[in-house]
Amino acid sequence: MPQLPVSVNPEETRTVLVVGADGTLGRALAKACEQEGDTVLETTRRPPPSPTNRILLDLSQPKCFPEFSRPLDITFVCAGATKLAACEQNPIDTTRVNVDGTVALVQSLLATGSWIVFLSTNLVFDGSVSYRSANDLPCPTCEYGRQKASAEKQLLTLSPKVAVLRLSKVVDCGSEPFSSWFQALSNRESVEAFTDKVCAPLSIQSTVSLLLSLARKRAGGLFQASASHDLTYAEAAALLAQQAGAHPEQVLPVRGKDRGIPASFLPRHTTLEPSQRLIELGWTPPDPKVALLEGLEK
Numbered sequence: 186m187p188q189l190p191v192s193v194n195p196e197e198t199r200t201v202l203v204v205g206a207d208g209t210l211g212r213a214l215a216k217a218c219e220q221e222g223d224t225v226l227e228t229t230r231r232p233p234p235s236p237t238n239r240i241l242l243d244l245s246q247p248k249c250f251p252e253f254s255r256p257l258d259i260t261f262v263c264a265g266a267t268k269l270a271a272c273e274q275n276p277i278d279t280t281r282v283n284v285d286g287t288v289a290l291v292q293s294l295l296a297t298g299s300w301i302v303f304l305s306t307n308l309v310f311d312g313s314v315s316y317r318s319a320n321d322l323p324c325p326t327c328e329y330g331r332q333k334a335s336a337e338k339q340l341l342t343l344s345p346k347v348a349v350l351r352l353s354k355v356v357d358c359g360s361e362p363f364s365s366w367f368q369a370l371s372n373r374e375s376v377e378a379f380t381d382k383v384c385a386p387l388s389i390q391s392t393v394s395l396l397l398s399l400a401r402k403r404a405g406g407l408f409q410a411s412a413s414h415d416l417t418y419a420e421a422a423a424l425l426a427q428q429a430g431a432h433p434e435q436v437l438p439v440r441g442k443d444r445g446i447p448a449s450f451l452p453r454h455t456t457l458e459p460s461q462r463l464i465e466l467g468w469t470p471p472d473p474k475v476a477l478l479e480g481l482e483k
């Protein structure tokens with residue numbers, strides 16, 4: 186498992202803000218920061234935020250943003266409208282969240298002195314080319330990717346204290362469709378898996394480790410991380426069948442295209458060229474099969 190070296194200085198107690206602490210990455214990051222001894226503030230849009238470290242924040246309502254009067258060391262911006270179909274169907278509302286609200290929030294947070302880590306995606310590229318370099322110009326083909334590319338560009342011009350980390354698919358124990366597939370395959374049921382959809386998965390564990398390492402370095406600029414190569418969803422299902430002790434024929438390979446999935450949701454490649462600065466921090470692109478199984482661990 187690729188783990189970054191973690192050097193915790195017990196003298197350094199940081200105040201960390203996790204924006205979007207109810208999401209997959211936000212939840213895992215908040216927990217990891219707490220375990221490191223940081224003071225963690227979390228934003229939620231689910232009232233009432235009862236513990237005192239929970240702050241109500243809706244990115245679509247910049248006029249109602251809370252004031253952050255206390256100094257913040259690091260902010261992880263993990264909130265956003267992350268469903269591709271929702272962005273496609275409702276570009277105006279999702280732009281308000283993923284671009285306008287996000288940029289406005291980061292602007293106000295920079296005034297507190299905070300370093301910012303913003304999470305972005307391989308979908309800022311069209312998926313026609315593997316191992317896209319961070320120097321390549323974004324060329325998104327879906328609305329979500331266009332919004333992320335726009336947010337990235339604006340955020341990076343705000344301050345050298347902003348880091349943008351582009352990630353490929355991040356897998357945790359609840360990630361779909363993998364989690365349901367494993368369950369179904371274990372129950373001797375069949376699953377349909379796309380042969381024309383790929384991912385270069387990262388485990389939640391190694392992603393959190395990478396984010397903590399970036400934050401600790403106070404590194405700004407654009408970063409990229411993905412698995413070392415792509416897996417098709419059919420290959421991922423075959424791996425899960427093996428793990429579940431299922432018969433390989435329980436995996437039914439089908440084409441997403443034949444199931445009506447739009448081409449822009451089926452990029453041929455999702456790998457990203459790893460940033461040299463991440464490699465210098467000890468990051469190694471993981472094998473996708475190892476990352477998938479690690480991420481799904483409970």
Ligand SMILES: NC(=O)c1ccc[n+]([C@@H]2O[C@H](COP(=O)([O-])OP(=O)(O)OC[C@H]3O[C@@H](n4cnc5c(N)ncnc54)[C@H](OP(=O)(O)O)[C@@H]3O)[C@@H](O)[C@H]2O)c1
Nearest residue numbers: 205207208209210243244245264265267304305352354355
């Ligand atoms: N997971 C991945 O595979 C992956 C890969 C590449 C990049 N990323 C990026 O990493 C970030 C986190 O991803 P994730 O998988 O953790 O996402 P997620 O599980 O969908 O969580 C997103 C969070 O954003 C919150 N949110 C949505 N709309 C909001 C709004 N208007 N105001 C405030 N909060 C709002 C959600 O709140 P509720 O919980 O109340 O709905 C949720 O907690 C995203 O920016 C995503 O683009 C993720």
